Amino acid sequence: MLRKLLTFQFPKSFSFAIGLTLFFGSFPVLVANPDLLEGDIYYYDTVGQNRSRPPQRPHPNNLHVPTIPAKQEITVFSNAATDKTAYPYIQTAINFVEGHFSFKAFLADGTEVSYSTRGEHVRYSKCFGELCIIISQKNVLGVSNTSTEWEKGHIFGEERYEVAVGHRAALVASDRKLYLYNSYTNHWETISLEQETLRSFANLYDKVAIITSRRILVIDLTTEAQFEQNLLLRRIYQFELRDGFINFYSGDKLWMFRHQTEAFEEVDLTD
Structure with missing residues (x-):
């Protein structure tokens, strides 16, 4: 009877979920925050304590950034x-x-x-x-x-x-x-x-x-x-x-x- 308890096996679906967690657990997942300005992306790390990185601003040479001319009155x-x-x-x-x-x-x-x-x-x-x-x-x-x-x-x-x-x-x-x-x-x-x-x-x-x-x-x-x-x-x-x-x-x-x-x-x- 004791041997049967020790050899009890989890369902296959549950084992598959654990395997996915172990495989992807070491990789960060990108999550876009819709409440922020376009182009701002935060990182959600699934390992350890949750933390966020500063917003990634567009590069100055990004063509999507409008050029503001000098004010001439x-x-x-x-x-x-x-x-x-x-x-x-x-x-x-x-x-x-x-x-x-x-x-x-x-x-x-x-x-x-x-x-x-x-x-x-x-x-x-x-x-x-x-x-x-x-x-x-x-x-x-x-x-x-x-x-x-x-x-x-x-x-x-x-x-x-x-x-x-x-x-x-x-x-x-x-x-x-x-x-x-x-x-x-x-x-x-x-x-x-x-x-x-x-x-x-x-x-x-x-x-x-x-x-x-x-x-x-x-x-x-x-x-x-x-x-x-x-x-x-x-x-x-x-x-x-x-x-x-x-x-x-x-x-x-x-x-x-x-x-x-x-x-x-x-x-x-x-x-």
């Missing part, structure tokens, strides 16, 4: 001082078409002016009035109805720009410089900002008004002449461009620029 400039200019209706008399690695401008007389953008990344473009401008990572470009080619101005690795486009002039402002496009002369003028910031910009016909934290600049586009008025630590709160003069208001003081005399006149408004 170009915004439309808004005047800090109130612009009270009564602008007339302005019809845009120029247009461009973006082609394959090129921009083709079509002037009012039907002339086509092309510029190759091969090797450049266009970040901003606009047509208004008599001109069009383009900003790439390397250049600022302008064309007008009196152009024979796109006029190029060089920028120097700055990422943040503010843009203002007028009827006859366009302004591209960085933290360090102002790039002014003159549609009459098809020329980019560079104005340095030394310890000052741009506050306002306006263009009416052939006159441009620029207000910074330290001065007023009036530019005649036809002659490229510049006229400057120091603000003497005062602040311009409102300005207005008219046909014969430009008014700049600073509290109880007014600076009037007369087109005929091309000079600033200071007026005390408390009298």
Whole structure:
């Protein structure tokens, strides 16, 4: 009887299950966790105490990982001082078409002016009035109805720009410089900002008004002449461009620029 007990045999199915356990027991089994981000895999070890490994992140060269470009800010400039200019209706008399690695401008007389953008990344473009401008990572470009080619101005690795486009002039402002496009002369003028910031910009016909934290600049586009008025630590709160003069208001003081005399006149408004 004792011999029968000692020689008792387990069922075959139970022996087969034990055999599978012994065979696979030394191998880890991969288990995907659906609650984790795609590509995250944890390991479950069937030998000893359960443990998990850190998520396996995709390799940087994995084609499934999206490439995030560097942030490049170009915004439309808004005047800090109130612009009270009564602008007339302005019809845009120029247009461009973006082609394959090129921009083709079509002037009012039907002339086509092309510029190759091969090797450049266009970040901003606009047509208004008599001109069009383009900003790439390397250049600022302008064309007008009196152009024979796109006029190029060089920028120097700055990422943040503010843009203002007028009827006859366009302004591209960085933290360090102002790039002014003159549609009459098809020329980019560079104005340095030394310890000052741009506050306002306006263009009416052939006159441009620029207000910074330290001065007023009036530019005649036809002659490229510049006229400057120091603000003497005062602040311009409102300005207005008219046909014969430009008014700049600073509290109880007014600076009037007369087109005929091309000079600033200071007026005390408390009298």
